[in-house]
Each structure stands twice: as structure tokens, then as C-alpha cells.
Amino acid sequence: MLFGMHPHQDGPLARLRRGHEDLVLELLRKHGPLSRAELGQHSGLSRTTLSDIVTELIESGAVVATAPETAPRRRGRPVEALTLNPSAGQAIGIDFARRAVHVSAVNVAHEVIGSASEPHDPGLPWEERIALAERLVGTLADGALRLGALNAIGVGVVGPVGDPDSGPPEPCPSADLPALLRKRFEAPVLVDNNTRLAALAEATWGAAAGGQDVLYLRLSHGVGGGLVVGGSLHRGAYGLSGEFGHIAVESGDGRCSCGATGCLETVASVGAVLAAYRRAGGHADGLAALLGALEAGDPVALRTLEAAAVHIGTVLAAVCNAVGPGVIVLGGELAAAGTPLFEPVEQALRAHIMPISRDRVDLRPATLGEAGGALGAIALVLHESPLLSHYPARPG
Amino acid sequence: MLFGMHPHQDGPLARLRRGHEDLVLELLRKHGPLSRAELGQHSGLSRTTLSDIVTELIESGAVVATAPETAPRRRGRPVEALTLNPSAGQAIGIDFARRAVHVSAVNVAHEVIGSASEPHDPGLPWEERIALAERLVGTLADGALRLGALNAIGVGVVGPVGDPDSGPPEPCPSADLPALLRKRFEAPVLVDNNTRLAALAEATWGAAAGGQDVLYLRLSHGVGGGLVVGGSLHRGAYGLSGEFGHIAVESGDGRCSCGATGCLETVASVGAVLAAYRRAGGHADGLAALLGALEAGDPVALRTLEAAAVHIGTVLAAVCNAVGPGVIVLGGELAAAGTPLFEPVEQALRAHIMPISRDRVDLRPATLGEAGGALGAIALVLHESPLLSHYPARPG
Known part of the structure; x- marks a missing residue:
């Protein structure tokens, strides 16, 4: 957008x-x-x-x-x-996450100059979040960054972002956000969902660097993701692509926040896995405790995670058959579980993906962590700003 | 390719x-x-x-x-x-289907000059199929078509087609096909799977004309499809995108031709639906008889088709959540069943798609029929030949 x-x-x-x-x-x-x-x-x-x-x-x-x-x-x-001009900033990426602002910047040579972030209260008003973003940008490159030539600002936000023609599918986190940012930085603003942007970042600088067709799944408090298609971020007709967390799973009957039932998110989010662990008799007051139990080899924790992993792998296989990616990147807090998650995911993936695709797709852990959204916002600008995209073989 | x-x-x-x-x-x-x-x-x-x-x-x-x-x-x-030059042919589309050759041509103004087709024995050698294609092209525009300026030939074939870097995922129908065609027509040759090309054709000239994000599902002797993403045909990393027929369905246990079990194709192909109808006590020696029974309101036929339709709608919902298309086009021989198929497909789709997307996606019957492959091959050339694609806002 x-x-x-x-x-x-x-x-x-x-x-x-x-x-x-x-x-x-x-x-x-x-x-x-x-x-x-x-x-x-x-x-x-x-x-x-x-x-x-x-x-x-x-x-x-x-x-x-x-x-x-x-x-x-x-x-x-x-x-x-x-x-x-080496000191001219060409693009800034800002990720307005739920509880933190992350920023990054690149110069005209397309080099990442630096990144910065700061946590905040989830209720912080938008004006203050933007002021925080501005302060953080000021700290980049020891304050020597020249923003006059700034070509565009890429911005990641929580929730769905529509296309310019049909408008956002639901109220934007802040309808004034682009106008406010444009006023502060005097540059066009590109906005997208920060999970999708993390997908683009992983395909540009992260686990799937250089990948043209990448599937990114984020297992966090929600379950979401993004697709990179032919090197560009995929949006779909209404900005609703990459909603892997809302694909129905076999015998799923849990009520999902989206309003449907049986979504992957109801069995594979951090909260869903913790709840399943407790139902099975495990004790964990949070993800850190569950990860500890997994590391200690607690069989209840392992079985619980495996059950979620089977659903995750099955959904990944369905998406792979539909879009044929070369790399799958698993990110989000739950991905920190490592092998006890990745092994059963891979097994279920191999069981349900077309046999001809089985050895063609590569499953990898995400590498960019929290910076993914801001870096992806820059990648968005580099891909989509006509001025910065490559000529004449312009991507996407 | x-x-x-x-x-x-x-x-x-x-x-x-x-x-x-x-x-x-x-x-x-x-x-x-x-x-x-x-x-x-x-x-x-x-x-x-x-x-x-x-x-x-x-x-x-x-x-x-x-x-x-x-x-x-x-x-x-x-x-x-x-x-x-109005009489200069700019692109030819040839669809080498299993039992027929279909051809179409456009001139430099991007007008479709004409289409022709001829059935043949499935065992016809490739040299003879190509000779047949050449004869059919000769009949277009009353033979006045000038092929000297021909910019490219788009070709549809049965089975998967890979990308140039990784090569085809399995032996091409004829490894010599592009070379043979290039020799006959003295033009570069673009090859893709003919079901995927039908998707592009429906998005260019058919049921989803002008659609930028289109999901096409073909219910025929096999079940396949294609995705149009941002107006361009989507291929995936290895030319294996659009394999919706091989997405696993709930409680599916039928062995599929792809080597996996439980694929949509094992319950929703023409053969699978006919077999289910017979198992339920129905009598039909072929699709025409089944379509007749449906039209006559045979409850066994209606229930059988509905069971397949629920699986189809569920798979479509999963793909929609992943890629967010604006239009879904249903084609192939089974789509001729009309309402008894479309109604339960739509119901299952609405039950499993994210509620926010429910009223944004449009389900439509395909309109191009058998000509889809050849027309899609031309659309491929118009989109992908650098000479013919639009400038400077080149698609895909």
C-alpha cells in the first residue's frame, strides 16, 4: 500500500x-x-x-x-x-510491533547502515510511537544519515493491510499513520503487515537469502506468515495472503480469533501449545518453561509439541502443493524449540507433499528474529519503489 | 521455460x-x-x-x-x-493435449486472429503432432498470417514443466519438442503446463478476465490447476505450483497416481466421483450418464457429488487463506454439473475460509473450455516475451 x-x-x-x-x-x-x-x-x-x-x-x-x-x-x-551520495539515506524501515518499535536504514548504495529498537507499553499512543521511531532513526549511523534524499519509508504494522484500490480489509491500526509519517520524514510511505515483511526479509537477508519462492511461517502468539513469489512479496487480491494460521486442520474444533473453527492457530500458537501441555498434565507458566521441559526431554512436552507439529507440517504440505516454494522458513518464538519441533514438522510435510516435490523444498529456522519486520520494510521499498527497483528487469 | x-x-x-x-x-x-x-x-x-x-x-x-x-x-x-504491420503474426499458442492439438494466433496489435483444433490418437508421435500444429496454424486468418515477424510460440503440454535453471522435474513429454518447434517456426518457444496455461487464459480472456489474482481449479480425469499472481502465471521454485489435486483431504486414504495417499484427486476426479457413485448403488457408464442423473435429480448422484464438493471447497478455502485470490474459476468436465457442484463447493469454501475473506472471493465457472490451453500459451508469450510485454510497467 x-x-x-x-x-x-x-x-x-x-x-x-x-x-x-x-x-x-x-x-x-x-x-x-x-x-x-x-x-x-x-x-x-x-x-x-x-x-x-x-x-x-x-x-x-x-x-x-x-x-x-x-x-x-x-x-x-x-x-x-x-x-x-554515500551519506544519503535512501530508505528507512520501521516496524510498529505490538510492544516495540524497530528501525533500520539503507543508503543509496543499498547498504544497511544500521538498526535500532526500543520496547514500549502496548497502549502507547501512535503519536508517541512515531516520535520514538524518529528518535531511533536519528541514532542510526551516529546521526550522520542525511534524510533529504529519502526515497521512501517502509512500514510494518500488526494486522491485515489491503491494497490501495480496495482499501484496508479492516480499520488500520492508525488511519493517520501514513500521513503522520509522511509529514515527519517528507517521503512516500509503503505499509504492509509486519509478518509478511518478515517473510520478505528472510528471503532477502535471512534464512532464505536470495530465494525467489519462499514460504515463511511464524509460530508466535498468533500463527501467520507470508509468501515471496518470484522474489517479490505476495499480497493477494485484498492483502490477505499468507494467512496460514487460518487454514483448517484435520478434526480441528477450536474456536479461532478470526471467527472460524479448527484453524491451525487454535492448535499451533504459543498459547495453544501451552494449554495443550497443561491439559496433558504438564506444568509451565510460560513458553520459557515449556522450552526448558523440551530441552530436559520431558515426554509430555515432546508429545504435545509433536501433535502441533503434525498439523503444522500438514498445512505446510498443502501450501507447498499449491505454490511450490523452494524454501520454507519457520520463525516466531515457538521455532526456538528446535529439533523437537522441526523433526515432526518435516515428517508430516514429507508425508503430505507431492512425492515429486519432497526433496526440492528445504525447511530452515528463521535467522533475523525481531529485526525481520523493519528489514522487510526496507526490502519492500527496494523492491517496490520504482526509483530504487532494478532496471530494466524490474522485480514483481 | x-x-x-x-x-x-x-x-x-x-x-x-x-x-x-x-x-x-x-x-x-x-x-x-x-x-x-x-x-x-x-x-x-x-x-x-x-x-x-x-x-x-x-x-x-x-x-x-x-x-x-x-x-x-x-x-x-x-x-x-x-x-x-497488421498481417504480422506476433505470437502463436499451441496446446498439445492428450488427444488433440489446439492452436491460436495474435497479431502485432494483440488481437486474437483465430483458433483451430483437431483431435488425434493419444499415441500419435510428436513429429506428427507438430506437423498437425503447423497445418492448423496455416488455416488461421485464411492463410494470410505472416509468420516472419513471429516473436515467440507459447506451448502447452501435459505434466509438470520446470524452470530453466533446475530443469524439468521429470522427463518432458518430448525433450526435443522446443527444438523441433523452433526449427519449424523459427521463433523462441515458451513451454508450460497446459492446465496452468488455462488458468492464465481464464484470467486474461475468460471467466476472470482482467483478474490479477486468480485461482483456477480443473476437475477432469486428473485434478489440477494454476494460480495467477499479480496478473502473471505463477510457477513456483520448480514449476510445481498449482497442484491442488494433491493436497490431502480429511480422512482421505485413497492411493493417488502421484504416489501419496489421500489427495483431493482421489475423491474429486471424474473417475473418483464415478466410482463413488457406483459404490453407492448408482449406474453410470461415464460422465455424461452421471450428469444426466444429476439433472434428473437422482439423490444418490447428488449426495455423491456433494461429498466430493465438500472436499473441493475445503481445499479451495485452504489455498485462499494462503494466497488470497479475488476470483476462483472452476473448470474441467466435472464443472459442467453446475449448481449441484457449485453450491456445496461454495458452502464448504465459506465454512473454512477466513471470515474476513468470505465476501471478497468470487466463485465462477470457466468459460474458455478446450481452447484455454492454446489461448493461455499466447497470454504467456504476451506476458513474458520481453519484446511484447508492456513498458515500462511490465507485468510480473
């Missing part, structure tokens, strides 16, 4: 123009400093078009024009070299 | 060049005849680049240079206008 672009900025001509800006940035990223003449040769753009594009990139601070000392002078004028 | 491009044709420079060709074709498609000067203004390309591109398009027959009678003459030379 993109906020903050004027309507005319998204027409065919604006897209063409951004494609050209893209090309110029990409050439500078690959070749290092180039003269205008060299840029013209590499890009195939006319002098007039190129001049417009370069002027705008210099004005925005993304590109700087320098006269190298060694440059020969002709008619008294040094040959100007154009380079990316 | 693209065959027939030389490796260097797929490098960044070749992509850039094809992006430019693309832009020129798109401008001629939108504006009608244009002079070179006008093309230069609209495209922002330099004179040298534009001249190269136009020369190549004229040589390939895609574009013709004409001197309009009304053109003012300057220095004795008429102002040349460039137009699309």
Missing part, C-alpha cells in the same frame, strides 16, 4: 521517468563515478532527457556532481563526474 | 534493448502511425538508439515504414510514418 505519491506521479509518463532515474542510479551503482557523456552512452537516453533526470537526482541529494582533481580541463571547465 | 534465446540475448544490455523495442511497439500500438521524430519525443531515446531499434523492427516485419500520401515533402523526401 503506497501513500504519498501524487496521482500524476503514477501515470505512464511518470513511470517512464522513474524508470530512467532508476537506470541512472543503477549505472552509478555498478560503474562508480561517470561523466554525463558516459551516462548517455550507457543509458541510450537523449541529452535532454538525461539532463532533466540528473538535475532532479542532484536536487534530491541522491547524486552529487564532483570535479575530480585529475580531470583534464577543456575550455576552462572541469569534466564533471556524477556519483551516488 | 524459455527455449531458443541465445545466452547473450538475455544479458542486461539485451534486456535494455528489448525494453526499448517494447517501448517503440507500445507507442505505435497506442498512438497509431508515428514519424521517427515523434517516436523520439515520446520515447526519450537518442536518435542513434532509436534508429537501431526501428531498423530491426522493420527487418523483422513487425513494423512497416510508409510515406503517407498527405505527407508534406521537404527536400524531395517524404516524411516517413512507422506503423505496426
